Amino acid sequence: MDPILLGAIFITPIAAIIIIGLIWYQKWNYTFKDLQHIKGPTPLPIVGNMSELGDPTKIFWQLFNWQIQYGNIVKGCYGMDMLLLISEPEYLEFICTSQSTLPKGIFYRYLHKWLSFGLLTSKGKKWHQRRKMITPAYHFKILEQFVEVFEKNGNILVEKLRGEVGNPSFDVNIYLTLCALDSINETAMGTSVDAQNNSNTDYIRAIKEMNRIVVDRTIQPHKHFDFLYQFTNDYKIEQKCLKILHSYTLSIIESRRQELLNNPSRFDSKYVDEFGMKKRIAFLDLLLQSTIDGKPLSNEDIREEVDTFMFEGHDTVSTCMSFWMYLISKHPEVEAKLLAEQREIFGDDPKRPTTYLDLQKMHYMEMTVKETLRLYPSVPFMMRDTLEDFTFRDLSVKKGTQILMLPFYLHRRADLYPEPEKFIPERFTAENMSKRHPFAYLAFSAGYRNCIGQKFAMIELKSTLSKVLRSFNICSAVPEHNLVIKSEIILAAGNGYKIQLKNRTW
Template sequence: MQELEEERSWLALGSPGLPTYVLLTTLLAAAMAWLYKKQQKVWLVEQIPGPKALPLIGNSLFFWGGPEVLFKQLYKVTEFGAVARFWLGPNPYCVLSSAKAVESILSSQRHLHKSWDYTLLHPWLGEGLITSAGSKWHSRRKLLTPAFHFKILEDFVDVFTSQTDTLVKRLRAKADGRPFDVFHCITLCALDIICETAMGRRVNAQEDSESEFVKAVHDLSSLIQFRQFRPWLHPDFVFRRTSHGRKHDACIKTIHGLAKQTISMRRKARRAKRFAAQKKAPEEDFGQKTRQAFLDLLLEYSENDSTITNEDILEEVNTFMFAGHDTTTAAMNWFLYVMGTHKEIQTRVQEELDAVFQGSDRPATMADLRELKYLELCLKESLRVFPPVPMIIREVKEEIQINNYRIPAGTSVVIHVYRLHRDPEQFPNPEVFDPDRFLPENCNKRHPYAYVPFSAGPRNCIGQKFAQLEMKVVLSSILRNFRVESDIPWEEMRVHGELILRPKEGNPLKLHPRK
């Protein structure tokens, strides 16, 4: 009888704990399932060739060092094969460096998500066209595409020409046959162009190169790259308590402050213009030509769609400035470098310019730019050898098979553009600068994803026509006025693989006036 009572007491005590046992069992099963899935992901990634990784930190030490070391080490990863892998802490990366492998990602409508690395840009760009994904990206892309119509871009040629005239005057003062770093001059010109076309505001960077805004734009790009390859700085809580984090936040404050001020000013100006237009007779506007900045177009959209907020406008203006400033700066500098190291090719470009302009100092027209066929070939080849954006990173949200390797969901996929453009199967003698590679008869034989300086597929660069037009105007004007010479041999040029591909020691050139 006593034993029965004890058993009843035990059951009475145990019955309230039954839900707890069920909960613990469920949690244990979930943990085991997660661990199994994690182990399976690790196993799949480890089937891909790559450098040996250490526990917890992965290959972080492999990439330890400055931007030059980082760039070299990433290139070494591609030597493991067209599909290779590395780890940053617990995060796996898959590196693609062949046209066939790259096509699997760039041509896909499913793998459009940028990797977590791009979240480091969120404080600057928010969720603009570069960093957004899913339905937000689709709606933004659809909204912004008309803003890059060629007829709209034609109106910007006056800005390109005006700012290039200022650049040429500055270069002429330095063109005494001695080498100087052209990179800084080109940077300021590109910044002036992008601010005037994006915001409709002159920042006069070429006159005031020490301005807080100019410095903030330059510093922020370097800080983001510095943080990207140091996993311990990824958490905001840690980063913001470092000197780098405090400098980063100060740069953001400066850039956003100017952009917000400009948005407010342009809104007021648009209201004043509409009010004045109501009082003005229609014939008073006859013959006047107005040029809308990118910001004006966004403000016009917001006036017709109340869901577009000031924050949305800020995101896209900053995105356009980021994407259109550093990239074109780097591209134009690399073009001038290859002209300075390939004198016979530079001569052919200048002969074409002389034939089109007949010695005139007049500004370039759209018709002139269309005639510069050989300059365009050289520009394309320069973008092949020195792509301004050396890597593109996506995150696959579902498993994908590339070259017989299974890439698990959650893996960051790096498209190594610099290495891709040096694939000898697609570009024989890849280290040779040969503009004829881009003659139609040669392009037709090439894989469509072998050359992607502006990315490709659904997420290709929306501003590539803008960039090409700007570069043609600026570079044609420089070569109309100067003979370019570089003393740095091709094989000795050292590069920084930051967000943008830059020469490590700048771009020292000798300029010789042609007139």
């Protein structure tokens, strides 16, 4: 072989690595040139801190440990992406209420094939239009009608759980996940997959696979590049899952659209059917009747919003309920206070249907839910992209910097929450909340992109958990069983939520 050609073969890759390394070095110095006072882990050229963040079982805890080691504001990088990890309430308020940091971070792009550019992942004008359009769907008059859905699915859940009474230890998450999936299907699309009686549907399996794939793409560098990713087995699995998920949603949309064209009055909130039953308006029905700039939404526009609603309102609720039941099983004194509140509301009839007014009276129940989300926020970290350079106090942040917010760490700061590892619902009395910075609690995010469905979620949580509490004593299964936390898209317990149930004597 020609020596010159042979030399070129060896030199070219080395030269490319050197060039990329120089670009990385320049980017690192440019991004953080005014942030020498901010500490962080030492990055390697090109790969940055990838070696520390590349394990799905460790990435979450690594970020948590960085904050413990380096402080409430930490700098680092993931490959060519520069990161600022911030858990300081005053800074978080600025970030969450600034137009400069409105877009979601780069890793949300792995949700685009599934959710496209719905409310969660969109930005700019489209996000503003969608937010304005969707907000009326969460009016209390709309939410009130969903209590009937939660009541029905809660009754099915209770009957399923009765089969576990006497079992010394079982993972309650399986049941709660299926119940939440039934509820979100009926409220979002006006239909049911009957998940609690048919847990092995293709749709449910597809959701689980997509959650796994999105996380894997985030932490595995070679899957960041679409060209390389298409040769992986996950790409093939993803294509099958997307076909299942999108086909299901689009078929329901087309069916409901046709129904609206054939009988518009059925979508009137005052409509009563031939059996005297009032028509329930699903989230999908509202989208079908919505317009932007005078034009109705296409099936694809509606699909991305419905899929977003399904994604955001399913696992977040079921994991919160699972953590709540685990915590209550470990704190009988809290269960006693909850039960006293339930008896005050329901009197001698614990089996009567729950009303919207009942849910408004469950103040202590709401405190326990908020404290559960403090300890175990469903969304463990959030990311924002920086659209332009900005300065806030001692931070000079460059355009393109990825800002990470870690509620799990923020919520466990001892200066904000004394004895942070303890489960103390009274932290969320009105008096105690008024003493804390409002951005010291990010269970539902905050600012412009706060969770639009938080009232919906709280109603579902209180309705379902109240029904379980009135039916069972929630007991600790294995005293030495401690949760092993892992972060997927949603925070979860890697070793399950082991509890024990006993039939309650009211």
